[in-house]
Amino acid sequence: METTMKPAHIGRKISRIRELRGIKQETLAQEMGVSQQTVSRIETSETIEEDILAKVAQILGVTPEAIKNYSDEAVITIISSTLHDNAGSVNNNCTITFNPIDKLLEVIEENKKLYERLLQSEREKVELLKKMIKE
Numbered sequence: 001m002e003t004t005m006k007p008a009h010i011g012r013k014i015s016r017i018r019e020l021r022g023i024k025q026e027t028l029a030q031e032m033g034v035s036q037q038t039v040s041r042i043e044t045s046e047t048i049e050e051d052i053l054a055k056v057a058q059i060l061g062v063t064p065e066a067i068k069n070y071s072d073e074a075v076i077t078i079i080s081s082t083l084h085d086n087a088g089s090v091n092n093n094c095t096i097t098f099n100p101i102d103k104l105l106e107v108i109e110e111n112k113k114l115y116e117r118l119l120q121s122e123r124e125k126v127e128l129l130k131k132m133i134k135e
Contacts, residue, residue, distance in 0.1 A: 008046075010053065013070040015043040017060050020075070031059045061101055 018028055029039040032055060042048055042056070050064070057064045 008068060010048050010067065011043040011045040013067050014048075014056055014060070016072065017062060017067060017070060018043075021060055023060065028056070028059060032056070 018025070025039045025043070026036050029036045032039070042052065048056075053064045053067060057067055060067075
């Protein structure tokens with residue numbers, strides 16, 4: 001007996017991730033610069049263009065690969081493993097007080113500032129060496 005794999009329904013995955021992130025269709029539409037009806041059509045489509053997927057992923061704060069590989073089962077597994085310890089009781093010690101993506105963006109910004117300071121320092125050294133050579 002031959003079984004065929006159904007293609008992943010990208011629109012449904014976008015819808016689920018949007019809902020999990022607490023973002024309304026109207027908000028997503030506004031960020032994308034399209035109408036709410038367009039977002040609705042995207043979410044009912046089995047496939048979408050890569051550039052649209054990339055734009056949606058950026059707005060939702062995930063990668064296009066995360067959308068393509070999304071599954072409800074994986075989310076449930078992750079939630080279950082964080083709520084229960086090995087004995088199977090609820091783990092009340094788990095409190096998330098920050099968004100890891102926000103922290104990552106802060107680190108990236110700090111690195112940019114450090115790089116700019118380093119670059120400025122190197123420029124000053126070059127200017128000093130040029131002055132010394134002329135003298």
